[in-house]
Amino acid sequence: MVALLTGSVLNTSTSKYIPTEVHKELKFDLGNLAVFDDSHIDEDNLKTDNRELYLKELNKENVQALINSIWGLPTIRKDEVLLAQLPEPITPVPREKPVPEKRPPTKWERFAQLKGIKKRKKSRLVFDDVTGTYKPRWGHQRANDQSKDWLIELPKQADPYMDAFGEIKENKKGRILKNKKQQNNNNTNTIDVRPQALKKKALEREIVLTKKSTASLGRFDQKLKEEPKIKQAHAKKNKFASNIEPKKARGKEQSINKAILKKVIASIYRPIVKHIITSPFRCSAGALSLLITKVELV
Amino acid sequence: MKRLSEERTKILFEKLAKYIGPNVKLLIERPDGIYCFREQKDRVYYISEKILKLAENVPPTQLICAGTCFGKFTKTNKFRLHITALNYLAPYAQSKIWLKPSAEQQFLYGNHVSKSGLGRISENTEKYQGVLVYNMADLPLGFGVAARSTADCKHADPLASVCFHQADIGEYIRSEEDLL
Numbered sequence: 001m002v003a004l005l006t007g008s009v010l011n012t013s014t015s016k017y018i019p020t021e022v023h024k025e026l027k028f029d030l031g032n033l034a035v036f037d038d039s040h041i042d043e044d045n046l047k048t049d050n051r052e053l054y055l056k057e058l059n060k061e062n063v064q065a066l067i068n069s070i071w072g073l074p075t076i077r078k079d080e081v082l083l084a085q086l087p088e089p090i091t092p093v094p095r096e097k098p099v100p101e102k103r104p105p106t107k108w109e110r111f112a113q114l115k116g117i118k119k120r121k122k123s124r125l126v127f128d129d130v131t132g133t134y135k136p137r138w139g140h141q142r143a144n145d146q147s148k149d150w151l152i153e154l155p156k157q158a159d160p161y162m163d164a165f166g167e168i169k170e171n172k173k174g175r176i177l178k179n180k181k182q183q184n185n186n187n188t189n190t191i192d193v194r195p196q197a198l199k200k201k202a203l204e205r206e207i208v209l210t211k212k213s214t215a216s217l218g219r220f221d222q223k224l225k226e227e228p229k230i231k232q233a234h235a236k237k238n239k240f241a242s243n244i245e246p247k248k249a250r251g252k253e254q255s256i257n258k259a260i261l262k263k264v265i266a267s268i269y270r271p272i273v274k275h276i277i278t279s280p281f282r283c284s285a286g287a288l289s290l291l292i293t294k295v296e297l298v
Numbered sequence: 299m300k301r302l303s304e305e306r307t308k309i310l311f312e313k314l315a316k317y318i319g320p321n322v323k324l325l326i327e328r329p330d331g332i333y334c335f336r337e338q339k340d341r342v343y344y345i346s347e348k349i350l351k352l353a354e355n356v357p358p359t360q361l362i363c364a365g366t367c368f369g370k371f372t373k374t375n376k377f378r379l380h381i382t383a384l385n386y387l388a389p390y391a392q393s394k395i396w397l398k399p400s401a402e403q404q405f406l407y408g409n410h411v412s413k414s415g416l417g418r419i420s421e422n423t424e425k426y427q428g429v430l431v432y433n434m435a436d437l438p439l440g441f442g443v444a445a446r447s448t449a450d451c452k453h454a455d456p457l458a459s460v461c462f463h464q465a466d467i468g469e470y471i472r473s474e475e476d477l478l
Contacts, residue, residue: 240300240303243299243350243354244351244354253301254327256304256307257307257335258323258327260304260307260308260311261311261315261322261323263308264308264312264315265319265322268315268319
């Protein structure tokens with residue numbers, strides 16, 4: 001036994017625990033949690049039947065040395081757990097997964113590639129005519145903000161009764177909608193089939209499902225600080241007010257009904273009003289009378 | 299007995315406004331008491347509050363009808379106006395059609411009104427507007443939808459339909475089960 005392990009220091013004490021001190025020349029790569037032992041292996045021991053034991057003893061010492069050095073690292077405490085801060089890895093390790101694929105190009109990107117259109121960098125600040133200074137091109141207090149116009153000059157052929165201020169707002173909304181639609185189209189037409197994208201989607205879905213798979217559907221679980229909030233689709237619940245009006249809320253139903261009726265009537269009669277005002281000579285006398293007459297009780 | 303949800307109230311008012319226009323307000327706001335619309339098994343009833351309170355005492359499975367049934371919501375959430383609403387809509391009608399005596403029977407059997415049966419039509423009736431059908435003695439006969447505007451009616455040939463049939467008082471006899 002002793003002849004086998006002459007290369008290493010062995011304590012032949014009869015204590016219960018194996019001593020943890022290792023005096024060996026070892027190279028550590030703690031970033032990769034690796035230890036390299038360059039010492040000479042006794043070849044005779046490998047040929048005999050005792051090779052398993054010999055190798056086990058060798059490795060036990062090396063692993064012990066590794067764990068000793070891990071304990072020597074600086075530690076931090078996070079969420080009731082003691083963590084050792086590993087240094088940067090020394091040995092270069094080849095890729096575990098294949099090189100990630102590039103995202104499929106969007107409709108615009110394909111067109112730009114075809115035509116040879118290159119992106120031009122736009123400056124953040126633009127000259128604002130109103131104040132005469134440089135202001136951001138977009139965002140808070142931007143230059144040339146149409147929504148801040150207090151006066152809009154109409155061209156000669158423009159309709160004077162058209163709401164020009166409202167039109168600006170509506171146009172902006174229309175542009176936002178269009179942008180969203182195009183983004184959606186990009187997402188659907190060029191479905192991300194890269195392996196990393198699919199895996200991420202699958203993982204996200206799994207997280208949502210596992211969160212819900214508790215007895216209380218994940219409502220009372222302790223949340224981590226940096227956890228993102230997941231929006232869940234809720235089934236629409238119909239709220240029916242009480243059948244008979246309580247005395248406190250007297251007249252509330254009537255006022256609700258009146259409000260709904262107002263909207264309904266407005267949506268019916270608005271196009272008629274517009275027609276009359278825009279074409280004063282072409283409207284029928286009947287359309288006018290529709291506006292003017294009040295209720296006729298037979 | 300349930301209150302109508304906002305969406306359903308809107309659909310109901312839109313349908314009523316087709317026939318009586320802004321006078322729907324007079325149905326909601328009445329000087330002689332609070333009347334409201336309630337829903338029971340997709341049928342809409344127009345009841346006064348007093349009767350509603352009494353109707354609360356009847357178990358819902360045994361309640362057949364309370365107040366006046368104006369119509370019912372179909373499976374696809376559209377509102378269908380029944381003839382039972384006639385008495386409440388007739389005074390507030392926006393556009394009316396008067397039928398000749400010869401065409402009365404035709405209408406009461408559920409046929410559309412042709413130009414030959416048209417006696418009078420109120421002015422400014424637009425195409426596809428809701429119309430109340432009367433006989434020459436000013437008795438309300440039912441509802442319809444104007445197939446042509448007043449001006450177009452004059453140029454129509456005698457066989458062309460002028461008003462599409464929606465409901466008539468003959469239904470009280472022809473289709474009793476439907477009304478309940």
